[in-house]
Amino acid sequence: MAQQEKGGQRMRLPIGRRDIPLIATAIVLAGVYLFGVLTYEHFASWAVVRNLLVDNAFLGIAAVGATFVIISGGIDLSVGSVMAFAGILIAKLVEHAGVHPLAAILIALMAGVLFGTTQGLLIWVFRLPPFLVTLAGLFFMRGAAFVVHSQSIGVRHEFVATTLNETLSLRLPLGSRGIVLPVTVFILLATFAIAWFVLRHVRFGRTVYALGDDAQASALMGLPVGRATVQVYAVSGFLSALAGVVFMLYQQSGDPASCKGLELDAIAAVVIGGTLLTGGIGSVIGTLLGVLILGLIQTLITFQGDLSSWWTRIVAGVLVLLFLVLQRALDALAVSALNTSEES
Amino acid sequence: MPLQSTMIELSRHIVRTLLGIKWALLALALLLAFNAIFTDNFFEIRFQDGHLYGTLIDILNHGSKVAIVAVGMTLVIATAGVDLSVGAIVAISGAVAASLLVERGAPWYVAIVAALVTSLALGLWNGALVVWLRLQPIVATLILMVAGRGVAQLITDGRIITFEDSHLAWFGNGALFALPVPVTMLALVAGVGALLTRRTALGMFIESVGDNEQASRLAGVPDRAVKLFVYTFCGLCAGIAGIIECSYIKAADANNAGQLLELDAILAVVIGGTSLMGGRFFILGSIVGALLMQALTKTLYMLDVSADIAPAPKAIAVVLVCLLQSPAGRELIARWRSRRRGGSA
Amino acid sequence: MTSANVHRLAVALLAALLVGCHKSGPGETAAGDSSSAARTKIRVGFSQIGAESDWRKANTESIKSEAAARGVELIFSDAQQKKENQIKALRNFIVQDVDVIVLAPVVKTGWEPVLKEIRDAGIPVVLTDRRVENEDLYRTFIGADFVEEGRRAARWLVDATGGKAVIVELEGTPGADPAIDRKKGFHEVIAQYPEMKVIKSQSGEFTRAKGREVMETFLKSPEGPSITALFAHNDDMALGAIQAIEEAGLKPGEDILIVSIDGVYAAFEAMVAGKLNCTVECNPLLGPQLFDTIEDILAGRDVPKWIKTEEGVFTRETAAEDIKHRRY
Structure with missing residues (x-):
């Protein structure tokens, strides 16, 4: 978008133009939360915040992966299928082949990297459009998940049920009953922290931005475009597989039919967080806000408690639209305010 | 003479298109050859109840529905956009037609016109979000994708509305020129699409918007009107597919109609040689792509491949076709050929 | 009614945003646990799978209307056929301090962590329609036996054909419990009759359109002409298949015997028209039984682990009479 590109050497306010969409998103998020607090009994409890993190951990991790891809100017539609594949692979290895869960998780993560690399090679070497390659990837991995096992498998292994899911969780004395943060929340937070650091301070991260901004120019500048x-x-x-691992822990089972359409939720979260699908602009912090907003919308609908199936869909769609409009309006408002303050 | 030159131009265009999608055509031919050998009576066609009857006809019949949507999708993709809401529009269109017919007792033509007008309006809505709210197409149409199915269920009150009206049922079950009606509908839609884009400046506008939006705006292309048009047209195409789908099962199934159709349509467009980055587009290519996908589905059914793993072989076929079609793939083949020639000499 | 709620939701949302702009911080409005003691109305959280079929709609309406009739506050959540949505809803039910949680699980597995949380919160769980794997985590299950439904369909077919048939099978959605169990029950019985053979089996994804498309393929396959019977995992696929059979110039119900499961209204209409031979009922009207059970649980009475629903097998011979009593 034009207003972000104009740059900000003349900026006097502590916030830059790049931050405006992010701040607009944060304000809307706070507004939605406040609305819930004012409208619904029990909404203002720590448990709601905790549930938001626990129930969206897998989506958050998948959305971080989507953020990388989208900033680089690409797209990845295979996310949901890779998650289902990772989950059922682990469940199958642990429950039917006697593999230790840690080893199984490692294998699933490696499979995710391998598959992602294959997609990347197809996109780079053969110049195939990412949308197509990853759409084929979506179909392929869904089929592959059913090849591994055609039904869901519950994971009862001691290491998963007790060590990972109970011993490694943290109990906080918040609210009347106290809240428990499972290990998945820490994986989520760590993923965001590392991704933030990589995009901000590692050369690879800057290459990703350059790639999305202008791939040809990046190549001319001598950046390793292909490798990146x-x-x-x-x-x-890798992050899709990790999201699959978290999803497996979240429900202690693997299911080849799960996570259908999750890639679209992830993309929606990324876009709501202010990342442009054309590439070059975006941040993981925005993505985190996007995930929380989608989660909060679902929480609101549950608390409302009397919407039929169709109204649930309609309200979800309308709320996303409403949110995008508000974000746009706040954005425009802030930009014009910034302009006047610069002129004076 | 102008007619003659038009014909020459048209045939040149067709030949160019066919060359552009030769791998999709080849894949289709290979698939049919495979079936000729391994599936008995795959090519058996007989005349029954005034129309042709056989597996090939089924492929044509079901492929036409996807192809109609793919025609609309082609134009959207040519402007570097995408429409994820076509499945939801299919559901709404069927729901409007069936509920008007059954619950309000409207005549069949009123039901159909209302369904098509609704679809048109929904397409316009998508276009408006993209043009005026400047939402990215994937998100703009995602909204209708999510909410639209809800709207369809709202219209049918969550039930499957069954109808017996023979006129409405004709669109999915009847025959015209000995072929299923959807084939004629496809010819109509594709013809209108081709006429609009090849006989007027519209096609050029679409390609220039897809190539470089800012440059084309500076060159005086009415980019907003172009975008509004393609989304509206795509909505209409989805509406027509919706009529066919509900007519086919003589019922409006709001929850399931058009499920995942957006992905099938996008695949068909891409296999047909249109780039997702926008620019040049091939309507005929998209149609071949849709038929190829349908033939593949049918073959997998015939081979008793279970529905749960069927997506995997489909994905492999799609990637292979697109690999061969890609610039790098073509280069590889050319190099391989020249090396062989060099070796034999 | 619902549209009024949507309206209220929208208005309140805007109001809250305006309030938000005036920087009034989030206060602890809800006073935590004090409200539940003062409450006299029973509050039930119900996580439904979705609205994917007429059967499901009838099921939802039965439970909603029964809750209204008994003055129970029902918090309803529709999961759009996704397990993760159901888990989210269950967690929020805990926060909302419901008295009982009713769950229609979309699949068998994957419920341990959240059901343990519910157990720790001391909220009883009642399952309907489908079950979960671990029996320790719920109080009772109200619903049908999918395996038994498959067996009943098979037994009817054995009787109707004298134990000799060439069968094709339209399966449900891959990985779905009703599809897996109905198939299991059907094949269990069929296996005892060497002259009953299932020659083709393919998923019609529980929908009419897919049911018809797959049946078209069956009929046109080389073995097509030998088919004498069809078993469909639900009525909708059978209704789609009937059209494919008619298109092929055959008489559904005569040339090919058709048995399916669910017993929705449209299936009875097809039986009256002579096109469908038999439907094995899967009763969706669980509301009254469900709330009887909930009242028992809250009163501290013992309830059985599995409350089976009353279900019949209906054939086209009696369909004209039966259809008068059908409510869904």
Whole structure:
């Protein structure tokens, strides 16, 4: 978008133009939360915040992967299928083949990297459009998940049920009953922290931005465009598999039919967080806000408690639209305010 | 003479298109050859109840529905956009037609016109979000994708509305020129699409918007009107597919109609040689792409491949076709050929 | 009614945003646990799978109307056929301090962590329609036996054909419990009759359109002409298949015997028209039984682990009479 590109050497306010969409998103998020607090009994409890993190951990991790890909100017539609594949692979290895869960998780993560790398190679070497390659990836991995096992498998292994899901969780004395943060929340937070650091302070991260901004110019500048493209999809494959691991822990089972359409939720979260699908602009902090907003919308609908199936869908769609409009309006308002303050 | 030059131009265009999608055509031919050998009576066609009857006809019949949507999708993708809401529009269109017919007792033509007008309006809505709210197409149409199915269920009150009206049922079950009606509908839609884009400046506008939006705006292309048009047209195409789908089962199934159709349509467009980055587009290519996908689905059914793993072989076929079609793939083949020639000499 | 709520939701949302702009911080409005003691109305959280079929709609309406009739506050959540949405809803039910949680689980597995949380919060769980794997985590299950439904369909077919048939099978959505169990029950019985053979089996994804498309393929396959019977995992697929059979110039119900499961209204209409031979009922009207059970649980009475629903097998011979009593 034009207003972000104009740059900000003349900026006097502590916030830059790049931050405006992010701040607009944060304000809307706070507004939605406040609305819930004012409208619904029990909404203002720590448990709601905790549930928001626990129930959206897998979506958050998948959305981080999507952020990398989208900033680089690509897209990854295979996310949901890779998650289902990772989950059922682990469940199958642990429950039917006697593999230790840690080893199974490692294998699933490696499979994710391998698959992501393959997608990246197809995209880079053969110049195939990412949308197509990852759409084929979506179909392929869904089929592959059913090849591994055609039904869901519950994971009862002691290490998963007790060590990972109970021993490693943290109890906080908040609210009347206290809240428990499972290990998945820490994986989520760590993923965001690392991704933030990589995009901000590692050369690879800057290459990703350059790639999305203008791939040709990046190549001319001598950036390793090909390697970075493949790496981006490898990262996305890895994070999709990690999201699959978290999903497996979240419900202690693997299911080849699960996570259908999750890639669209992830993309929606990324876009709501202010990342542009054309690439070059975006941040993981925005993505985190996007995930929380989608989660909060679902929480509101549950608390409302009397919407039929169709109204649930309609309200979800309308709320996303409403949110985007508000974000746009706040954005425009802030930009014009910034302009006047610069002129004076 | 102008007619002659038009014909020459048209045939040149067709030949160019066919060359552009030769791998999709080849894949289709290979698939049919495979079936000729391994599936008995795959090519058996007989005449029954005034129309042709056979597996090939089924492929044509079901492929036409996807192809109609793919025609609309082609134009959207040519402007570097995408429409994820076509499945939801299919559901709404069927729901409007069936509920008007059954619950309000409207005549069949009123039901159909209302369904098409609704679809048109929904397409316009998508276009408006993209043009005026400047939402990214994938998100703009995601909204209708999510909410639209809810609207369809709202219209049918969550039930499957069954109807017996023979006129409405004709669109999915009847025959015209000995072929299923959807084939004629496809020819109509594709013809209108081709006429609009090849006989007027519209096609050029679409390609220039897809190539470089800012440059085309500076060059005086009415980019907003172009975008509004393609989304509206795509909505209409989805509406027509919706009529066919509900007519086919003589019922409006709001929850399931058009499920995942957006992905099938996008695949068909891409296999047909249109780039997702926008620019040049091939309507005929998209149609071949849709038929190829349908033939593949049918073959997998015939081979008793279970529905749960069927997506995997489909994905492999799609990637292979697109690999061969890609610039790098073509280069590889050319190099391989020249090396062989060099070796034999 | 619902549209009024949507309206209220929208208005309140805007109001809250305006309030938000005036920087009034989030106060602890809800006073935590004190409200539940003062409450006299029973509050029930119900997580439904979705609205994917007429059967499901009838099921939802039965439970909603029964709750209204008994003055129970029902918090309803529709999961759009996604397990993760159901888990989210369950967690929020805990926060909302409901007295009982009713769950229609979309699949068998994957419920341990959240059901343990519910157990720790001391809220009883009642399952309907489908079950979960671990029996320790719920109080009772109200619903049908999918395996038994498959067996009943098979037994009817054995009787109707004298134990000799060439069968094709339209399966439900891959990985779905009713599809897996109905198939299991059907094949269990069929296996005892060497002259009953299932020659083709393919998923019609529980929908009419897919049911018809797959049946078209069956009929046109080389073995097509030998087919004498069809078993569909639900009525909708059978209704789609009937059209494919008619298109092929055959008489559904005569040339090919058709048995399916669910017993929705449209299936009875098809039986009256002679096109469907038999439907094995899967009763969706669980509301009254469900709330009887909930009242028992809250009163501290013992309830059985599995409350089976009353279900019949209906054939086209009696369909004209039966259809008068059908409510869904």
